Amino acid sequence: xxxxxxxxxxxxxxxxxxxxxxxxxxxxxxxxxxxxxxxxxxxxxxxxxxxxxxxxxxxxxxxxxxxxxxxxxxxxxxxxxxxxxxxxxxxxxxxxxxxxxxxxxxxxxxxxxxxx
Amino acid sequence: xxxxxxxxxxxxxxxxxxxxxxxxxxxxxxxxxxxxxxxxxxxxxxxxxxxxxxxxxxxxxxxxxxxxxxxxxxxxxxxxxxxxxxxxxxxxxxxxxxxxxxxxxxxxxxxx
Numbered sequence: 001x002x003x004x005x006x007x008x009x010x011x012x013x014x015x016x017x018x019x020x021x022x023x024x025x026x027x028x029x030x031x032x033x034x035x036x037x038x039x040x041x042x043x044x045x046x047x048x049x050x051x052x053x054x055x056x057x058x059x060x061x062x063x064x065x066x067x068x069x070x071x072x073x074x075x076x077x078x079x080x081x082x083x084x085x086x087x088x089x090x091x092x093x094x095x096x097x098x099x100x101x102x103x104x105x106x107x108x109x110x111x112x113x114x115x116x
Numbered sequence: 117x118x119x120x121x122x123x124x125x126x127x128x129x130x131x132x133x134x135x136x137x138x139x140x141x142x143x144x145x146x147x148x149x150x151x152x153x154x155x156x157x158x159x160x161x162x163x164x165x166x167x168x169x170x171x172x173x174x175x176x177x178x179x180x181x182x183x184x185x186x187x188x189x190x191x192x193x194x195x196x197x198x199x200x201x202x203x204x205x206x207x208x209x210x211x212x213x214x215x216x217x218x219x220x221x222x223x224x225x226x227x228x
Contacts, residue, residue: 042221104149105216107161
């Protein structure tokens, strides 16, 4: 149980295009999902908290207009990198909390984004 | 310094040996969690220890928490080559709800 998927697993795009990444909780409902960014050999940096039915909460320094988050259902959150540039190239990982009071986040397998 | 510093940054041991990784943090926490990440993959939750707990076991894993020193350790006993991965501690701070702050991680290499 508690499986989280991400799609796509890797994407290459041209500079200036937008890329959408999906995060799905497969066997549980998640009122809260999180989006992280990870640089090579580095730790995870929390970008934003995605709450079903409400606006996402962004961490300090993360541009909300650059990284659009939509949590339209209890099993799906999407992260759209708008007008991507090479510096947006990174490993993006989502996680999901299975319900109120849960302390354990379950992570997706990550999406490798390369912007040329 | 950042919340969730880990040491060592890298650890190389032989199969069968024990591996100990340490994590320090700065603020009061609700719980501390350890995760494992294989290269280029997502994170796997290993164990969670709450702020009122001092020690927890799960299989070959033993985690300790010292809130007075704001530190935690992860011990992997009888290591295997398959344990090779990056290990991260993450804290759920009292003021941050369920949001996690990750440490820098320890890269563990277990040589067969």
